[in-house]
Amino acid sequence: MQTITTLQAVYNALEHVMDPEIPVLNVLELGMITDVKIDLEGVHIKMIPTFSACPAIDLIRENITNTVERELQMPAIVTVDKEVNWNSNRLSEEAKEKLRNYGIAAPVRHEGDVSLDLLEKANCPHCGSESTYLRSPFGSALCRALHVCRQCGMMFEQFKPL
Template sequence: MDTIKAIYASLEKVMDPEIPVLNVLEMGMITDVQQDEKGIHIKMIPTFSACPAISVIRQSISDTVSKDLHLPVEVSVDAAIQWNSNRLTETAKEKLRGFGIAAPPVHHGEIEADMLLHVTCPHCGSDNTFMRSPFGATLCRAMHFCRQCGMMFEQFKPLT
């Protein structure tokens, strides 16, 4: 297996600390992977610019890849690219639903109110839901309630 493939295989083990069923690749957080004579260089982007987990994720990437490949690893935040919710893979969206979080819809650069107000319940699949609060456990999530099954759930907000 070549080194780049091995790096990506290692990155599959690095889970998001706030949504531990998703890895950084499924989240679309990795923007570049390089190797040279000095070691491995990985660029990442946080899902939210004020994300408190940035340093934890950077350290986890560095520790995991370094341990797996026995090479020095440098992880930097890629300032040239801004994360948006369209970067989530389809696998990530399925895992979110299985974790009880509604996945964000695909957008085309504009977030419309319907994307936040009309959300399908990840527990029962009903569209009979309403937003309880635009703020959830983190800034990138909103709280919803399902009238069908009576469950509260979070929606990962669509972000541009």
């Protein structure tokens, strides 16, 4: 038996779908959800990956489906939105703060032109210093770069500005 639900109930359920690589962030905070519709077939959700070659996209899609179906007791149809590209400006301010608390530097807001200069600049999430340098444009995941802080000596990752 299908139940009637609201868009707010869907968004409430989506708050429980965490990123598998950064488990302090949910898909809403990451700006991954581009559309939600409810009809007689169920809940239709469009999502975008944070990086075009994200290896976790199938897992995230499955987690969205399972969470929405479990919490709302109705079918969920999750598709990748091919018309919207994710960029780091989609991260909420809450997400950026959670990244810093998790030890990952948040990307800076940009006006659409992403240059190497944006990738090289990252404030240390451990001590807040601006005196850091890019060690490698590739971190533990494709969407992150590796930096070192000259002030505290800590190595840290930065969520790449895209």
